[in-house]
Amino acid sequence: MKKLFCNIFGHHYSISKKVTSHIKEYKCIHCQKQVTTDVSGNLSNLTPELQDINRTLEHIYQRRHTTATQQQQQVA
Ligand SMILES: [Zn+2]
Numbered sequence: 500m501k502k503l504f505c506n507i508f509g510h511h512y513s514i515s516k517k518v519t520s521h522i523k524e525y526k527c528i529h530c531q532k533q534v535t536t537d538v539s540g541n542l543s544n545l546t547p548e549l550q551d552i553n554r555t556l557e558h559i560y561q562r563r564h565t566t567a568t569q570q571q572q573q574v575a
Pocket of ligand 1: 505510527529531532
């Protein structure tokens with residue numbers, strides 16, 4: 500029934516995880532379908548492979564972000 504709703508009205512995605520400032524993971528609030536932004540900015544099904552890539556990107560992004568913050572603090 501919930502899936503039928505999505506077929507008629509389309510999925511209602513809400514952000515489930517922010518990977519980087521450009522890449523996010525979304526989950527449909529009705530049928531729990533998960534998608535993610537891929538490298539070209541389109542939504543793709545969240546496969547285990549893409550999930551792996553996102554975990555790696557998230558790690559790199561957070562490390563870079565942390566380093567940038569530390570550098571700013573050193574300058575200040
Ligand atoms: Zn849905």
